[in-house]
Amino acid sequence: MGFAKVYLHGIPCVWWYVHSPGLLLTSQQYETLSKEKFKFPTNPAPFTPPEKVTEAQIRAAHEVWRESHYTFHLGQAVERALIAQVVAVVDPPYLAALRNTNTSRYGDNILKILQHLIN
Secondary structure, eight states: EEEEEETTTTEEEEEEEESSGGHHHHHHHHHTTOOOOOOOOOOOOOOOOOSSSHHHHHHHHHHHHHHHHHHHHHHHHHHHHHHHHHHHHHHHHHGGGGGTTTTTOOOOOHHHHHHHHHH
């Protein structure tokens, strides 16, 4: 577990995350830090209680779903905050190739943005 200091709308925040260095590193770079492969959390489907189980089992399944749901949204928020910070400090001409002219967004992958800036 680690943390990242980010600024959201000018307010400093500390985001706790698990294995999120994978957001900023390639697979090969990440493998030098951890034997576990980095997997960005996937969006869990809406919760559907299992059939023919006890109330305690349903509560346990819901708790697992809620944790994965929270982890997914936290990962999304960290990535959006990192992208916002890069966009705020990098001159627009360097990001022009990444900017979607229809949406004015720079994508949703911080690693791709950093690799574009480095290359």
